[in-house]
Every structure is written in structure tokens, then in C-alpha cells.
Amino acid sequence: MKLKFFFVVVIGFISYSFSQKPNDLKKIDSVKKYIYNSKKIDSLSIAEAHYNIAEFYRKTSALTDSAFYYYHKAEKLFKELDAKYELALTLYGIAVIQKNEKDFIGSEVASVEALTLLESLKETEDIIRLKSFVYNNLGIVFKELDQYAESVKYFNKSIELKKELKGDNKYIIDATINNLANTYKNAQQYDLAINYYKQILEKKGLRKENPGMYALVLDNYANTLYLSKQYSQLPDLYFKALKICDSIDHRGYTSIIINQHIAEFYNDQGKKELAKNYAYIAKDISEKYHNDDLLKSLLLLSKIEEGDAAAKHLRAYINLNDSLQKNERIIRNKFARIRFETSQLERENIQIAKERMWLLIISVVLIIASFLLYLVINQRNKNKELQFIQTQQATNEEIYNLMLSQNESIEEARAIEKKRISQELHDGILGRLFGTRLSLDSLNFNSSEEAIKTRSQYINELQVIEQDIRKVSHELNTDFVSGSGFIDIIKTLVETQTLVYKLDYKFEKDNSIDWDEVSNKKKIHIYRIIQETLHNIYKHANATFVNISLKLNENIITLKIEDNGSGFDVNKAKSGIGLKNMNSRIQDIHGTIHITSKKDSGTIVTIEVPIN
Structure with a gap:
């Protein structure tokens, strides 16, 4: 882990060094040797190193094929490691190079592949940011292919995602809005383009905080006014943008384009000398920086100049155009060879993956079969257990029914017996006692005071007995709650x-x-x-x-x-x-x-x- 950390720090430091000294390639060679000779660095660190070298070549030198080569070396390793985010990042770098080298179809394919990988990952800040960049690249690709509806769709997706990002992202949002406006300009929807340019230019603090962006957008806005034949603010807006470029010593891409636009404007106005002046300024600057812009400058001069001078510039334009097309074909062929090697490796990996898949399928089938067999056996045991429980319940119910039936028989017998006793008491004992009471009552004619008193006592006692017996008889004859x-x-x-x-x-x-x-x-x-x-x-x-x-x-x-x-x-x-x-x-x-x-x-x- 310490070695990996040290290695990544070294690469970062070297990348920074090259950003300051782009002509010095000795340090990068030492890093390459270190990668190839070291056996202690893990695959992920090597892949990250290849990616950093590719990023260095793409951003700080004209060695596009070298950048592509190292991107693909990183791509192979990231695929083997199933490092999806890092692989998507690498594919984005490849897509940008292909777009810059006018391999628009290849750039589209790489961009879509990167998006497919990102869609399978959980959305984080880094994922959203990278997706927004990929959508922006697709927008540029489709703009260059003149598929403006698709271009607008992808630029809008990029803007939406960039607005979701945390922190201050106004400048990267403005850059994509500028790209969107350029698409509308190319599609000759000038009013829409103008509205978007104004949206950027009206933001407070943009000119002070990011003068380069302000000058770029201002030039695009002025050029759209020119194309829509709205000349009232021209060429003042062009000169304002050019002045900003000069103030920040921005003598690169934006300055070339502004001078070309001024030359076009003056040529359209019939001011040939002024048009030549700014066209030559654009040509002189573009000779130092951008071949594409030099091509545009030569074509512009062939239109402004006359006679031999115009023919000279046209021939130079044709020769340069042929040379650029040849170089583009050579680079695309190199890209194709690198992709072929990658595809060959992928085919080998697919074959290995198929073998592993069959092994996995057989293993899964065996596991499922074993599980189903277990379920069948377990279910049979449960069914037997359930049948036993049901049988036991039926037996219990039968026993309980017998118990309740027996209880009812007992209760019925008790009721019959109570009724018999009641009848016996009523018809037997009670009748005899009643006869005795009558006899005693008849003896009550004895007039002696003592006899009367004695008989009265017996009679009262017999009445008490009679009442008690009646009460017992009544209670016996009344059934109690057998339930x-x-x-x-x-x-x-x-x-x-x-x-x-x-x-x-x-x-x-x-x-x-x-x-x-x-x-x-x-x-x-x-x-x-x-x-x-x-x-x-x-x-x-x-x-x-x-x-x-x-x-x-x-x-x-x-x-x-x-x-x-x-x-x-x-x-x-x-x-x-x-x-x-x-x-x-x-x-x-x-x-x-x-x-x-x-x-x-x-x-x-x-x-x-x-x-x-």
C-alpha cells in the first residue's frame, strides 16, 4: 500500500512538472522504465500509471498516438480488474482524443461504452461529474457530424448533471451552454444561439473572474449577430473580445478565431485592406498553434486576396488539407491497430469467461437440484407430520364426543333418578305425613288444655316437616345446569x-x-x-x-x-x-x-x- 501511494504521488508530481515544462520527456521515460522493471507494483497501480501518462500526453503534448497507446494499456488492465469507474474514465480520455482527431464514430462508441459502465454504478459526485463530461463530448461529436438535434439533447443532459454537482460549477456549466449555443448557431437557429450567449454574458463577475471564457463567448455572440445580419454592434464587439484576449496575453485559439471573424466582417463590408490585415494576423498566430485554424486562415485569405496571391493561398490550403487528412488516416489506423490488439485480448477473455460460465451453470444446476431434492424430502416429512396431527385431532374429537355423550347420559340418568325420588317423596312420605296430620287434627277435640297444647305442637312440627319435604321435592325436580x-x-x-x-x-x-x-x-x-x-x-x-x-x-x-x-x-x-x-x-x-x-x-x- 505504501509503495502504491508513493508511486501515484510520483506520477502526479511528474504530470505537474510536465505541465510546466512540456518539452522535457526524460522524466516520463524514467517512469516507464520503473513500471516495466518493477515487480512489486500491483496491477491497479500500473493501470493508474498508464492512465496518468496518457493524460499527460493528451494535455501537454501533441503525441496523440502515444496518449491513445497508454490509454489502451490502462483500459486492458482496468477491464481485467473490473474497475468500472476507472475504465469509464479511461474511455472518456480515448473518446476525447478520437473527437480531436476527427474520428467521430470512434469517439461516439467510446463515449457510449463509458456511459454504459457509469449507469451500472451507484451515483456519486464523481460519477455524475464524469457522466456530464461524456455527454458534453457526445454533444460536440454530433455537432461536428451535423446531427444537431442529437447534439442539443446531449448538451442539455450535460448541463442538467453539472447543475446537480456540489460546489461552484458555474464555469463548466457556462462552457457547455456555450457549446449548446454553437450547435444552434451551426444549425442556423440564430435567435436561440443569441439567447444562450446572452445568458452567459449577463452573469455578474464573469469578465473579471474568467476573462478568457468571457472573450470566447463574446466573440461567438458577435459572430452569430454577423451571420444573422445584425451589424449594429459590429465590429465593436469583436474588438472588445480581442482587447480582453490581449490583456490576458491569450494569444492562442480564441485570438485566432476573433481575427478571422473580423477579417470576414471587413471582407463582407468591402474593406479589403482591413480584411487582409486581420486575416494575416490570424494566419501568423495559427502557424504557431493550430493546423486546423491555419487551414481556415489560408482558405479565408484565398477569398480575400486576388490573382496570384489568392491562388497561392488556395494551393497552400489544398496541400495542408491533404496533409492533415493523411495524418488523420495514419492516426486512425494506429487507433485501429491498438483496438484490434484490445479486441483480441477481449476475445480470449470472452472464451475464458464462457468456460467459467459453463462451470458456474453446472455448479448452479447441481446446487438447485440438491436443494429441490431436499425440499421434496422435507415436504414429504412435513406431510406425514401433518397427516399424523390431523389423525390425532380426529381421534381427540372422537374421544371428546364420547366424553360429552357419556356426560349427557349421566346427566339424563341423574334427571330420571331425581324425578323418581321426587315422586317417591310426594306420593309416599308426604302422603303418610299428611294422613298423620289429619289424625292428630281430629284428636284436637280433646278439650283439655294440655292435650290441645301438645297436639298443636305436633301439628306445627308436622307442618314444618311437610314444608321441608315439599322444598326438597321441588329442588330435586328442578334440573341444575348440566353444562x-x-x-x-x-x-x-x-x-x-x-x-x-x-x-x-x-x-x-x-x-x-x-x-x-x-x-x-x-x-x-x-x-x-x-x-x-x-x-x-x-x-x-x-x-x-x-x-x-x-x-x-x-x-x-x-x-x-x-x-x-x-x-x-x-x-x-x-x-x-x-x-x-x-x-x-x-x-x-x-x-x-x-x-x-x-x-x-x-x-x-x-x-x-x-x-x-
């Missing part, structure tokens, strides 16, 4: 289950419910619902307390089971076997079920069943 046995069964279930599940509980019952009027079917389903709900609370709720109540309201039995568990989202919860069984039972006895629950707030299950 209390069902409540005992429920209570036993709750006590047993909560003990096993380690739950505290509270059980409330409504004594006004006449369970004799409730069918065995409903009792069984109520019993099973309580059992299933307690099981679900234990299994899913992590509760410590449960409150169970049975109440009667307008001939409707309401069963309410409330726990203090973890709760769940009722809308998102999956309907398991237990809940399906509960719903099936409720439907079978024409009841309703309502479940309310919240996360960490417990669950309430409310079931309503009609008695009849």
Missing part, C-alpha cells in the same frame, strides 16, 4: 396448557350461558379453537400472560383470548395451517373471528358464535 361440566373441561385445558407453556393466565366465564342449549359440535370447535390459539401463542408470540373470557351478549357467545406477546402485522402475516383450521371451524359453526395485533403490543383474538 357446568363443559366449563370444567375448558378450565382443565387452560390450566394444563398454560402450565406446559409456562404462561400466567386469567379465565373469566359467564354463568348465564346455558351450555345445554349449545350443540356438541360448537362445544368441540370452541374447545379446539382455545387449544390452537394457546399453541400459537406459545409458538409465535413469546408471551408471558394470557387472558381468556367467555361471555354472553344477546344470545351470542363471545370468546376473547388476549396475550401480551410480540404481536405481528395482521395484513402481512401468512395464513398458516393453524389459522386456516380456526377459520374452517368458525365457518362450520356460522361464527366470526377477528384478530387485532400490533408489533410489541400483543394480540387479541375475538370469536363470536351464536348459541342456536
Whole structure:
């Protein structure tokens, strides 16, 4: 890691040095030797070094083919490392070189490939910035291809992205707006172009903070006025732009263009001497800097001059144009050879990737097959377990039905026996006691005071006995609530289950419910619902307390089971076997079920069943 950091710092320092001394190539050669001879540098550092060398050649020298060569060396390594952002950055550098060398189709392809990579990455500040630059490059490419609608589309995308960037990005935004205005100018949509130029020129502080940009835009604005035949501000605007260039010693590209534009204006106005003067100034400067601009200057002079001078400049223009086209073909051929080498490497990588893909597919198929086999076996075991549970439930229901039937038989026998005893008391003992009372009453004719008193006492006693016997007979003949046995069964279930599940509980019952009027079917389903709900609370709720109540309201039995568990989202919860069984039972006895629950707030299950 330390070596990598040192290496990157060295490259950065050398790049800076060359920006100050572009004619000195010795240091860059030493870096190349260091790369080739070192075995300690990782692939990513080497790729970054190639990229930095390419950037140096592109920005600080005319060695375009060398820049392209090192970009492609970096491209190969970044592809192998799957370093998508760095690869996109490299492709952008390649696209810029191809655009500058008029390989517009190649530049478009490289730009689109860079955008495809960037679209697959998470948007960060660096990603957005690079995308905006690539869109700007595509805008220039399509402008040069005279596809103005496409050019406008990409410039607008670039502007939108640059506006999303943090910090002060007004100058890079203005540069793209200027490019957009140039497209409208080339498309002869002069009004739109003028509006965009004005938008830049009217910004406060631009002339002071960035005079070079101001002069460039001002010249473009003036030239658009000239093309649209609006001469009122000309040539003053041209001279204003030229003066700014001179004040900052900007004797490069912008100065050449301004002098060419002034020459065009004066030539159009018939002022040949002035036109020649500025055309020659443009030619002299362009001979030192830009071949393309020299080409334009020669063509302009061939139009301004007359006779042999015009022919001389035209021949020079043709020769230079042929030479430039030849050089462009040579450079494009070099680019093609480099791309061919890269494509060959890519084909080899594709073959390796295919072999790896087949290996991956076979591995995935085997894993999926094993997983499906596991699922089948697991599902079979679950089905067997479910069948066992269902069989057990059916057996339990049968046992419970037998238990309830036996309970009904017992209750019926008890009722018969009570009725028999009642009849015996009424017809036997009570009749005899009544006869005795009459006999004693007849003896009451004995007039002695003591006899009367004694007989009266016996008679009163017999009346008391008669009343007691009548009371017992009446109570025996009145049947008690035999359904209390069902409540005992429920209570036993709750006590047993909560003990096993380690739950505290509270059980409330409504004594006004006449369970004799409730069918065995409903009792069984109520019993099973309580059992299933307690099981679900234990299994899913992590509760410590449960409150169970049975109440009667307008001939409707309401069963309410409330726990203090973890709760769940009722809308998102999956309907398991237990809940399906509960719903099936409720439907079978024409009841309703309502479940309310919240996360960490417990669950309430409310079931309503009609008695009849």
C-alpha cells in the first residue's frame, strides 16, 4: 500500500512538472522504465500509471498516438480488474482524443461504452461529474457530424448533471451552454444561439473572474449577430473580445478565431485592406498553434486576396488539407491497430469467461437440484407430520364426543333418578305425613288444655316437616345446569396448557350461558379453537400472560383470548395451517373471528358464535 501511494504521488508530481515544462520527456521515460522493471507494483497501480501518462500526453503534448497507446494499456488492465469507474474514465480520455482527431464514430462508441459502465454504478459526485463530461463530448461529436438535434439533447443532459454537482460549477456549466449555443448557431437557429450567449454574458463577475471564457463567448455572440445580419454592434464587439484576449496575453485559439471573424466582417463590408490585415494576423498566430485554424486562415485569405496571391493561398490550403487528412488516416489506423490488439485480448477473455460460465451453470444446476431434492424430502416429512396431527385431532374429537355423550347420559340418568325420588317423596312420605296430620287434627277435640297444647305442637312440627319435604321435592325436580361440566373441561385445558407453556393466565366465564342449549359440535370447535390459539401463542408470540373470557351478549357467545406477546402485522402475516383450521371451524359453526395485533403490543383474538 505504501509503495502504491508513493508511486501515484510520483506520477502526479511528474504530470505537474510536465505541465510546466512540456518539452522535457526524460522524466516520463524514467517512469516507464520503473513500471516495466518493477515487480512489486500491483496491477491497479500500473493501470493508474498508464492512465496518468496518457493524460499527460493528451494535455501537454501533441503525441496523440502515444496518449491513445497508454490509454489502451490502462483500459486492458482496468477491464481485467473490473474497475468500472476507472475504465469509464479511461474511455472518456480515448473518446476525447478520437473527437480531436476527427474520428467521430470512434469517439461516439467510446463515449457510449463509458456511459454504459457509469449507469451500472451507484451515483456519486464523481460519477455524475464524469457522466456530464461524456455527454458534453457526445454533444460536440454530433455537432461536428451535423446531427444537431442529437447534439442539443446531449448538451442539455450535460448541463442538467453539472447543475446537480456540489460546489461552484458555474464555469463548466457556462462552457457547455456555450457549446449548446454553437450547435444552434451551426444549425442556423440564430435567435436561440443569441439567447444562450446572452445568458452567459449577463452573469455578474464573469469578465473579471474568467476573462478568457468571457472573450470566447463574446466573440461567438458577435459572430452569430454577423451571420444573422445584425451589424449594429459590429465590429465593436469583436474588438472588445480581442482587447480582453490581449490583456490576458491569450494569444492562442480564441485570438485566432476573433481575427478571422473580423477579417470576414471587413471582407463582407468591402474593406479589403482591413480584411487582409486581420486575416494575416490570424494566419501568423495559427502557424504557431493550430493546423486546423491555419487551414481556415489560408482558405479565408484565398477569398480575400486576388490573382496570384489568392491562388497561392488556395494551393497552400489544398496541400495542408491533404496533409492533415493523411495524418488523420495514419492516426486512425494506429487507433485501429491498438483496438484490434484490445479486441483480441477481449476475445480470449470472452472464451475464458464462457468456460467459467459453463462451470458456474453446472455448479448452479447441481446446487438447485440438491436443494429441490431436499425440499421434496422435507415436504414429504412435513406431510406425514401433518397427516399424523390431523389423525390425532380426529381421534381427540372422537374421544371428546364420547366424553360429552357419556356426560349427557349421566346427566339424563341423574334427571330420571331425581324425578323418581321426587315422586317417591310426594306420593309416599308426604302422603303418610299428611294422613298423620289429619289424625292428630281430629284428636284436637280433646278439650283439655294440655292435650290441645301438645297436639298443636305436633301439628306445627308436622307442618314444618311437610314444608321441608315439599322444598326438597321441588329442588330435586328442578334440573341444575348440566353444562357446568363443559366449563370444567375448558378450565382443565387452560390450566394444563398454560402450565406446559409456562404462561400466567386469567379465565373469566359467564354463568348465564346455558351450555345445554349449545350443540356438541360448537362445544368441540370452541374447545379446539382455545387449544390452537394457546399453541400459537406459545409458538409465535413469546408471551408471558394470557387472558381468556367467555361471555354472553344477546344470545351470542363471545370468546376473547388476549396475550401480551410480540404481536405481528395482521395484513402481512401468512395464513398458516393453524389459522386456516380456526377459520374452517368458525365457518362450520356460522361464527366470526377477528384478530387485532400490533408489533410489541400483543394480540387479541375475538370469536363470536351464536348459541342456536
